[in-house]
Every structure is written in C-alpha cells, then in structure tokens.
C-alpha cells in the first residue's frame with residue numbers, strides 16, 4: 001500500500017498576540033443587590049467582585065469577538081489572510097448551527113480558514129490554545145486564532161442569588177503561531193462528567209419552549225461544591241502543568257487562573273505556594289466571571305498595566321461546567 005504523505009509543522013508554537021473587548025455597560029454591585037437580597041459587602045467578601053460588564057444589544061458575540069481578534073491579530077503582526085483556523089469557545093452563541101466562527105472569520109477578512117466553535121465553558125480558551133499549539137506543530141494551520149467570548153448576561157437570571165452577581169460578558173482572543181523555541185507548554189486537561197449537574201442550564205431550549213410560560217433556560221450553579229472542587233483540584237492540575245513544562249513556581253512571573261471567584265484565586269495561589277514575585281491576575285474585581293473570555297482579558301490587562309511583559313512565563317488554569325478543566329504554561333507574547 002502506498003504510504004500517505006504526513007503533514008509537518010513548526011518546531012514549536014507560541015502566542016503571538018492577545019486582545020480583549022470589555023463591554024461598555026458597567027454594572028456595579030449596587031445595581032444587583034436589591035434583586036437578590038444581598039449587599040455590596042457580601043458580594044465583595046464572598047467573590048471579590050466589585051462590578052462587572054454586561055453587553056448592550058449592539059455588543060453581540062460576533063461584534064465583541066471581532067474587536068478582540070483585531071487587536072490580537074494586529075499585535076501578532078500578521079495579516080488576517082494568514083490565519084488558517086479560527087476556534088471560538090463560547091456557550092452563549094444561541095444557534096446550534098451554523099457556528100459563529102465562520103462568520104467571525106469572514107468579518108475579519110480571513111481567507112476562508114477552517115472555523116468552528118467549541119463548548120468547554122470557562123475552560124474553553126485554554127482548550128483552544130492547546131488545540132492551536134498542536135495544529136501549528138502538526139502543520140494543520142500556520143496561524144490559529146483562538147477566541148473566548150461570552151454574553152452570560154443573556155443566560156443569567158438576575159433574581160438568582162447564586163449566579164446573578166457572578167456571570168458577565170466580554171471577549172478575549174489570541175493568535176497562536178510558529179516559534180523557534182517552545183512557547184506553549186504541554187496541556188493538562190480533563191473532564192469529570194459525573195459532576196455535570198453542578199453547573200448547567202436548567203433545561204434545554206426545547207423543554208423551555210414547551211412550558212406554558214417559556215423563559216430562558218437560565219444557568220444554574222451549585223456554588224459551594226464547585227468552589228471546593230476549584231480551590232483544591234485545580235491546584236493539583238496547575239502543578240501538573242508546571243511539572244509537564246519542566247518549570248517550578250519560582251520560574252513563573254505571572255499566574256492567570258480563570259477569574260471565577262477572588263477567593264478561589266487566593267486559595268490556588270496559596271496552595272501552589274507562589275513566591276512573592278509572581279503577579280496574580282485579579283480581573284474578577286471589575287469584570288466578574290466572563291467564562292471563556294476571562295483568561296485572555298486578565299492577561300491583556302496585566303500586560304497593559306506592566307504587570308506582565310513579553311517573554312514572561314505565565315501559568316494558565318481554567319475550569320468550568322462539564323465539569324472540565326485545562327491549563328498550561330505559556331510565554332507571554
């Protein structure tokens with residue numbers, strides 16, 4: 001039998017550019033507390049959130065993605081036509097088909113790349129970075145655009161005490177491309193489907209529509225077990241990502257965990273025994289939990305504020321509905 005030709009790609013991959021989009025509507029805790037019989041102090045103490053952004057009708061999933069991606073592409077120093085694959089991680093594009101990725105690619109002026117959506121909730125961006133890294137090294141695409149985007153305000157019941165103050169909107173994007181040296185460490189990822197009930201939409205859209213008084217199938221979360229799972233298990237996986245990349249916490253410059261809750265961020269930093277010099281992302285304070293967008297948004301802010309600089313080593317760890325998780329060590333672009 002004739003042997004098939006195999007594709008080969010770059011020796012290594014790295015993130016070449018990061019971009020974010022923060023929606024224009026700022027929602028302070030004071031706008032939410034009466035709806036859920038809470039207080040600014042309770043929300044800040046339990047979650048570390050002071051305010052979040054909720055998108056306006058014009059700030060669609062596509063619009064926010066395109067804005068974030070334009071910045072990432074420009075910072076990567078490539079042309080949209082060079083992108084061979086667009087991966088969009090989202091749970092809030094409300095069409096099962098078509099995916100939003102082809103439309104985003106088209107609006108960006110890409111040259112008909114592979115384009116598809118993935119659903120890995122708050123861990124989606126780290127999944128997309130891992131896939132992008134593998135594609136670049138396998139030769140499936142020279143440049144991969146990874147986008148994490150959410151409009152969770154569309155799916156959050158503002159009267160739900162367990163979610164209304166947490167979930168928010170935004171977009172983040174990264175261009176992954178070839179590199180002479182390793183810039184994206186091995187991914188540590190996995191799923192625990194036996195815990196799927198902890199964060200989920202209440203019912204499917206079909207079930208929701210079959211009701212006499214249909215309402216959006218809101219996101220529901222059993223916060224306490226999620227909190228405990230995230231605080232302990234994620235430290236173990238984050239450490240595994242460091243080990244697999246062959247570095248220690250002392251080598252790190254930046255820690256960018258998924259921005260789910262300020263107390264989870266603190267617990268992870270403590271358990272990992274991060275040294276003083278490691279800067280820790282705290283975007284949650286002003287952005288809430290933007291799910292797949294949270295890590296690129298947090299890193300972009302740290303770069304803009306000089307807390308992270310090009311060449312720094314950053315540790316990502318993300319987790320969410322599924323339950324699923326993914327993390328890796330990356331070189332800051």
Ligand SMILES: CC(C)(COP(=O)(O)OP(=O)(O)OC[C@H]1O[C@@H](n2cnc3c(N)ncnc32)[C@H](O)[C@@H]1OP(=O)(O)O)[C@@H](O)C(=O)NCCC(=O)NCCS
Pocket residue numbers: 036037038039042043046047122161162165221222223224225226227230260261264289319320321
């Ligand atoms: C949601 C979360 C902040 C709640 O904090 P918690 O410490 O677990 O709070 P509990 O649900 O145990 O409730 C504690 C008390 O606060 C009260 N409470 C719950 N929600 C409240 C609210 N929004 N405002 C005021 N009080 C509230 C409860 O009634 C309870 O009161 P009691 O002690 O008198 O019975 C926390 O569980 C969490 O952050 N979980 C992880 C969420 C997350 O990261 N999700 C994203 C994963 S991608």
